[in-house]
Amino acid sequence: MPPHLLASSTLPDAVRRFCTDIIHATHESAIAYKINFAFFEALGREGHAVMENVLAAMPSDVLTIADAKRGDIGNSAGFYARSAFETLDFDSITVSPYMGRDSVDPFLAYEGTCAFMLVRTSNPGSNDFQQLQVDGKPLYHRVAQKVSIWGKQSPGEAGFVVGATDARDLEALRATFPDTPFLIPGVGAQGGSASDVMAAAGSGPVLINSSRGVIYASGGEDFAAAAAAAAERTRQALDV
Amino acid sequence: MPPHLLASSTLPDAVRRFCTDIIHATHESAIAYKINFAFFEALGREGHAVMENVLAAMPSDVLTIADAKRGDIGNSAGFYARSAFETLDFDSITVSPYMGRDSVDPFLAYEGTCAFMLVRTSNPGSNDFQQLQVDGKPLYHRVAQKVSIWGKQSPGEAGFVVGATDARDLEALRATFPDTPFLIPGVGAQGGSASDVMAAAGSGPVLINSSRGVIYASGGEDFAAAAAAAAERTRQALDV
Numbered sequence: 001m002p003p004h005l006l007a008s009s010t011l012p013d014a015v016r017r018f019c020t021d022i023i024h025a026t027h028e029s030a031i032a033y034k035i036n037f038a039f040f041e042a043l044g045r046e047g048h049a050v051m052e053n054v055l056a057a058m059p060s061d062v063l064t065i066a067d068a069k070r071g072d073i074g075n076s077a078g079f080y081a082r083s084a085f086e087t088l089d090f091d092s093i094t095v096s097p098y099m100g101r102d103s104v105d106p107f108l109a110y111e112g113t114c115a116f117m118l119v120r121t122s123n124p125g126s127n128d129f130q131q132l133q134v135d136g137k138p139l140y141h142r143v144a145q146k147v148s149i150w151g152k153q154s155p156g157e158a159g160f161v162v163g164a165t166d167a168r169d170l171e172a173l174r175a176t177f178p179d180t181p182f183l184i185p186g187v188g189a190q191g192g193s194a195s196d197v198m199a200a201a202g203s204g205p206v207l208i209n210s211s212r213g214v215i216y217a218s219g220g221e222d223f224a225a226a227a228a229a230a231a232e233r234t235r236q237a238l239d240v
Numbered sequence: 241m242p243p244h245l246l247a248s249s250t251l252p253d254a255v256r257r258f259c260t261d262i263i264h265a266t267h268e269s270a271i272a273y274k275i276n277f278a279f280f281e282a283l284g285r286e287g288h289a290v291m292e293n294v295l296a297a298m299p300s301d302v303l304t305i306a307d308a309k310r311g312d313i314g315n316s317a318g319f320y321a322r323s324a325f326e327t328l329d330f331d332s333i334t335v336s337p338y339m340g341r342d343s344v345d346p347f348l349a350y351e352g353t354c355a356f357m358l359v360r361t362s363n364p365g366s367n368d369f370q371q372l373q374v375d376g377k378p379l380y381h382r383v384a385q386k387v388s389i390w391g392k393q394s395p396g397e398a399g400f401v402v403g404a405t406d407a408r409d410l411e412a413l414r415a416t417f418p419d420t421p422f423l424i425p426g427v428g429a430q431g432g433s434a435s436d437v438m439a440a441a442g443s444g445p446v447l448i449n450s451s452r453g454v455i456y457a458s459g460g461e462d463f464a465a466a467a468a469a470a471a472e473r474t475r476q477a478l479d480v
Contacts, residue, residue, distance in 0.1 A: 036312075036316055038310075038312060038316040038317070038318075038319035038320045038323070039316070039319050041319065041320065041323040041327075042319040042320075042322045042323045042327060043327075044288065044292075044323075044327045044328070045285070045288040045289045045292060047288070048284065048285040048287070048288055049285045052284075052285060067316075069310070069311055069312050069336075069339075070278075070309070071309055071311075071336055072276075072278060072309050073361070073363040074363065074364070074365075076276055076278040076279070076307075077278070078278075079278035079279050079281065079282040080278045080281065080282075082282045083278070083281040083282045083284075087281075087282060087283075087284045088284070096309075096311055096336045096338055096339075097338075097369070098336055098337075098338040098358060098369055098370070099336075099358065099361050099363055099365055099366060099370075100361075100363065100364070100365020100366050100367065100368030100369060100370070101364070101365035101368055102363050102364045102365040103363065103365055104365070118338060118339065121313070121339050121340075123313040123314065123339055123340065123342050123343065124314070124340070124341070124342045125314075125339055125340020125341035125342040125343055125344070126339060126340050127340065128337075128340030128341055128386055129337070129338055129340060129379070129382070129383060129386075130338070130339075130340070132374045132379065132382060133374065133375075134372045134373065134374060134379075135373075139369070139372065139374075139379070142369070142372060143369060146368055146369075
């Protein structure tokens with residue numbers, strides 16, 4: 001967080017200003033904005049209000065992604081889905097599918113939305129479980145197969161979160177799921193070059209995400225301009 | 241929600257009253273209270289304040305469980321952990337381990353707390369992934385093994401969420417992990433008899449949870465007294 005924002009206001013106000021300034025500055029280069037719930041929740045009761053303000057600052061022509069990674073039994077999942085799609089009016093959400101179909105279905109019940117399921121993430125621990133062999137294939141393949149089927153049977157759309165760090169995994173998933181929307185984090189701070197990712201993602205629908213590479217482009221008074229430049233460089237590297 | 245509560249106040253106020261009255265009424269029978277975040281988040285910005293009020297109403301001698309099922313890459317997981325253990329001061333939290341070690345470690349960094357990992361849940365979809373065979377054993381065994389090791393290497397404690405619906409699975413997990421704290425939902429509304437669960441849980445540490453069986457014991461003006469009676473019946477059935 002740039003010190004000059006913190007010097008003149010409370011932390012929630014500084015976060016509000018930081019986010020809305022970056023949104024306004026990067027709008028020309030961005031098709032979607034992903035809101036990481038963890039950072040807002042850590043602000044306590046004011047965090048939710050800040051998130052509402054940030055959502056209200058979104059241009060009308062962008063997609064919004066609730067990066068909440070929710071997953072619970074059906075009854076509870078329904079309330080999480082309501083929170084993201086009704087209370088907060090997001091276009092899409094990230095979902096953890098480990099608890100199975102009834103934990104996923106409530107997110108797929110909303111027509112015109114997309115639930116991006118954690119399939120193959122790019123973090124250091126992603127191999128602990130996602131790469132375990134099930135019938136000769138990695139577990140994440142099975143997860144992808146299942147959630148793809150569930151998505152086809154639902155009003156809402158099922159997408160995959162697929163990390164950018166392993167281009168071969170991405171390529172293999174795209175070959176099997178040519179029409180599935182992929183949300184691809186990991187361009188920028190988490191590694192993964194833009195051209196490799198674009199080549200591996202093929203011609204199917206993709207949202208490619210750079211978070212830290214954009215929002216932490218500068219920690220100074222020029223943070224918004226630096227974010228705009230970083231976002232535009234990323235867009236150009238992706239050649240979109 | 242009892243209609244008389246809704247008739248005289250806003251929904252957040254009704255939830256606040258509902259929860260605090262039930263906590264006060266059931267205190268003699270309960271050793272812990274599990275707060276399901278989904279229901280509070282669906283209330284929007286007021287939900288967090290209601291949760292703070294409900295936490296403030298807790299007797300000082302009970303354990304509090306943040307039933308949030310969080311799980312994200314390390315950086316974000318750290319903020320979720322801060323939210324539960326610092327901003328809100330819970331004693332424990334439920335965590336989804338599917339993203340691997342770096343998504344789990346931040347929750348285990350707090351001494352004197354316990355992170356209950358989703359290992360073997362009791363919902364209808366739990367077999368979709370948790371029962372997949374990995375090296376001849378169900379996936380949830382592998383998850384249990386890993387998170388048990390991570391817990392031993394951390395300041396905080398790692399527990400398991402283990403559903404009450406399959407007593408044999410519970411028994412097998414207890415045989416392998418005699419000292420691990422088990423959080424066992426599914427007594428009451430989700431099925432699973434109290435005596436079966438107690439027998440299967442063996443002599444290791446357990447928290448046995450009844451949610452809907454207690455809080456929905458009556459939808460009338462007697463909701464708190466009915467909840468108290470249901471909680472006491474459950475305690476007696478568990479013979480603790």
